[in-house]
Amino acid sequence: MYKIISEETDKSGMKVLNIDKSDLIELMEDYKDRKYFLSSITGVDMKDHIDVIYHLHNFDKNDYICVKVSTTDEKVPSITKLWKAAIVDEREQYDLMGITFEGHDNLRRILLPDDWVGHPLRKDYDLNKVQYVSVDRDGNEHVSFDDKEGW
Amino acid sequence: MKTGDMGVKTTTLEKALEWGRSNSLWPLTMGLACCAIEMMATQAADVDVARFGSEIFRNSPRQSDLMIVAGTTTKRMAPRLKRIYEEMPYPKYVIAMGVCVIQGGPYVDGYSVVLGVDKVVPVDVYVPGCPPSPQALTYGLITLQKKIRNETDR
Structure with a gap:
């Protein structure tokens, strides 16, 4: 079972989950079973580490949640096995931020x-x-x- | 010698060609970014650019005389833009629309924008603005027509 390090609510009322990157696949599988879809992947350079931010959306409840993963060695497990939409998003983050997604089949520059x-x-x-x-x-x-x- | 009531108008062949060219400038649809919206508004009914003979926006470079570069030209687009310009038949003209195309604009410190499309293709008329209004682009087109007809602007 995955472990959520901290949970907060931002100004717009969106739930933000901070998790460790070893729990990422497990959490994403759980949210996929609850009919959440991948909305976007972004990266933030914090100089000593890089934050990778996933936005998930549920159409039935119209609910957005935000999953934050922190990495120091620029490597994050890929979620392309769960959502095909992640192929393009992860390629973009690799291109502009230099984050390596482990398990991505076609990780090369896109823009x-x-x-x-x-x-x-x-x-x-x-x-x-x-x-x-x-x-x-x-x-x-x-x-x-x-x-x-x-x- | 009497030639009817219409009278006689004498001109040179060059002047007749310039008159014809300047009043049938068919633009190429070269909308690269947000300035393309204003280019569409120029073509639409409010400021009808068809009044000046430019009503047909062609999608093929082989059928167009005028390239309106509307929008930020990125470094990856610049070689393609050059190639499309070379596919246009002579005589051909270029209008640089918007401040991004003229010198980089708000992206002047960016990594991916060509600082001035005149490094890529020769530009006849610069239309500044972010974005230029349809009236400004129409004025740029009239300026280009005057340039083709070898008239002074003022």
Whole structure:
């Protein structure tokens, strides 16, 4: 049985559950049986750790709940086996936040080109190193730090 | 020599071509972000851009003369935008609509936005605003028509 570390209610009345990441799959299975659907996955960079936040929605009760998981090694178990919608959301979080979802079959970048260096929504991402994108005749994208080789 | 009551109008072939081109600018549907909503409003009934000969927004670059770049151009979109521009037949013109397209706008510190679409394609008329009103875009179109006809603006 999973263990909820703390439970709180935010300003809008939404229930927020803080759990350990080893309990994540078990809790999500429980909520899936209670007809909750995955609404979104987001990540927050807190500098010493990363919070991964799952929003679940029940259509019958019109109830939103929020599940927060904290990770220090940037790894979180994947929930793509439960909801197929998580495939795209987890790829986006991997792309922009650099969170590795263990068990995801196709974890690669979705918004940025594959050669992009770094994860832009992280606090330690250096905005001064500007990267430029170009496409060759075969449709392959190239990323370069030289502004003459792309836009 | 009398040619009827209509009279005679003399012109050069270049001027006749410029007159025809400037009054049949068919825009390309290049709505990249929120400015596209104002571009749609320009095409709709309130400020009817068909009064100036631009009523048909074409979906193919091969049928259009004018590219209205409406919305934030990201770095990933820029090579595609360049390719679509190269698929348009000559003579072709570009209007940069909105402040994102002109110099980056609110995304000037971002990692993913091209700071000025004039780095990608040559721009004829810049229409500033966030977003520009349909009247501003119509004024930009009239400015482009005057530019094609080689007239001074004021």
